[in-house]
Amino acid sequence: MSPAATLGTVLLAYLPAAVSPGPNFVLIAHTAATRTRRAAVAVALGVVVAGGLLAAVAVFGLGGVLARTPWLATALRVGCGGYLTWLGVRLWWRARAPEDLVEPPDGAATTPATGSPRPGRFFRRGVLSNLTNPKAAAFFGSVLTATLPPAEPTAVKAAAVALIVAASAAWHLSVALLFSAPGTQRWYARAKPVLNRVVGTILVVLGIALAVTP
Template structure:
């Protein structure tokens, strides 16, 4: 297998994985609808950052430790699950608090433009969410060796393939962000944002609990 063949083959697998709705998709959609387009892109960039770091870790063998050591896998799993449950409960609490708050006067429920600190928060949330999801690392350590050309540098190829995955993910997230932008007239109302926060919070809590309860491998 040549390097070009490896890249195209991996791109097909990674592209199919990207299209499957999951926690990353929920985070980006929530950010786009309840925050702003810039915040959503910051969140998407954070998710890609986490994926890239996992790809590099897989290339140098760190992710292999997660695949081989049940203890290491469980430590990362519990940390990730705790973070996701906390984030999900925060969204559920926010949704409930907004539901009990008086309605904003007409024209005052617009979402303010994201500042530099908010953009960093979006990027940080996306990055940490992906880094604390051990399944991402296991995916890379299970797939990257299958697309490793003979004699190639594992670090170079692992980084390249992770980069391909990030490009595909950003392309998909861009479509989602601009798609929700067209529907923002109906989706950016206070009631819609409460519903979206509630759904996203429930998804994150459920995903975190699933991480803890299912078998390590």
């Protein structure tokens, strides 16, 4: 198979996994609707960077470390599931709180001029979301390695990672921009208590499923 055909196959395999709703979509959309466009873009960039890291790990064979150390894979899975569950419970608990109380600013995590959380805080949240995303782990650990054989040249592997990062950035940044539009934010403000509980429930279910499923 030619390099172009191989990269086309990788892209076709990745796009459905990227655009199907999951924890990343929920987190970006929720941040965009409740915070600022800058915060949503920071979350989206965190998701993109984590996805690039996962892709590189899978493509260059470093994922074998987890295969050789089952205890580490189990600890990572349980820890990630616990993180998602915590996010979901937090949304439920504060579903009716005014938005400026949902994430109270603190000296270490806010910008001095505005008192709003720094983008780095949201960027880290995006990174954690993708690293804890079971859908991402399944794709990069199985589908990607199947569509990009180990015998492919290093340049093709690097191009595949770059292609995945570009496609991920295009999609997740589009979600951030769409849901941070003023009209979307006004609609969310009216439906906030119900939507926060729906999103929280989704995150709790995903977290528990990740933690208890081998």
